[in-house]
Amino acid sequence: MDKLPAWSFSSIKTFEQCPKKYYHLKVVKDVKEQETEAMHYGTRFHEAAEFYIKDGTPLPEPFKFAKGALDNLNQLHGEKLCEFEMGLTENLEPCGFKDPNVWWRGIADLIILDREKGEARVLDYKTGKSDKYADKGQLELMALAIFKFFPEIKRVRAGLLFVIARSFPKASYSKEDEPVLWQKWLRDYDRMKFAYTSNVWNPRPSGLCKKHCVVLSCSHNGRA
Numbered sequence: 001m002d003k004l005p006a007w008s009f010s011s012i013k014t015f016e017q018c019p020k021k022y023y024h025l026k027v028v029k030d031v032k033e034q035e036t037e038a039m040h041y042g043t044r045f046h047e048a049a050e051f052y053i054k055d056g057t058p059l060p061e062p063f064k065f066a067k068g069a070l071d072n073l074n075q076l077h078g079e080k081l082c083e084f085e086m087g088l089t090e091n092l093e094p095c096g097f098k099d100p101n102v103w104w105r106g107i108a109d110l111i112i113l114d115r116e117k118g119e120a121r122v123l124d125y126k127t128g129k130s131d132k133y134a135d136k137g138q139l140e141l142m143a144l145a146i147f148k149f150f151p152e153i154k155r156v157r158a159g160l161l162f163v164i165a166r167s168f169p170k171a172s173y174s175k176e177d178e179p180v181l182w183q184k185w186l187r188d189y190d191r192m193k194f195a196y197t198s199n200v201w202n203p204r205p206s207g208l209c210k211k212h213c214v215v216l217s218c219s220h221n222g223r224a
Helices: 009-017 019-027 037-055 061-074 137-149 175-198
Strands: 079-088 104-114 119-126 155-162 170-174
Touching: 009 019, 009 137, 009 175, 019 175, 037 061, 037 079, 037 104, 037 119, 079 137, 104 137, 119 137, 137 155, 137 170, 137 175, 170 175
Parallel strands: 119 155
Antiparallel strands: 079 104, 104 119, 155 170
């Protein structure tokens, strides 16, 4: 393969979970994960939150329970960017989300920029019923991209807003930490890159294989 496809937080997590699953979903694309009711609900909530904050569009009845939380975000000082698409080249330079040279992609649910203070907030909405398996890696990547897109920003405060679980795991990132943080993600990316160049996609069996994996042809699945 001449050029690896652009990666994202979700794609690299899928690869870490199981390279073979990633291969079938992202490389040969001979299987597809079906949208569940929970996924559909999450998509609808994201759309409702976007237009509520951006345009003041009233929340649909099923999502009015989150009005207070969204109002609190709306009242924070700063420029608000909803569902903001970001792309980076392999040289870690900002580019368009669909640019031919895009290397990494990410979409921030909400960014609040305070350019005068050199600070930003980035929020990701979650509609899961528990924050038990919350992964802040997504926030870390968003913060790293924000530092590239908005060079005046020196600090990013981030959070996963679990609107149903009423939880808000937080994190904070400094521009000074960029080199160290990127090293970790580049190591993860290099492992995925090696799988492409060697065409080796070994399965990584786990307790999720039999009940949840869509790759029925895998010997660890058991549902074929």
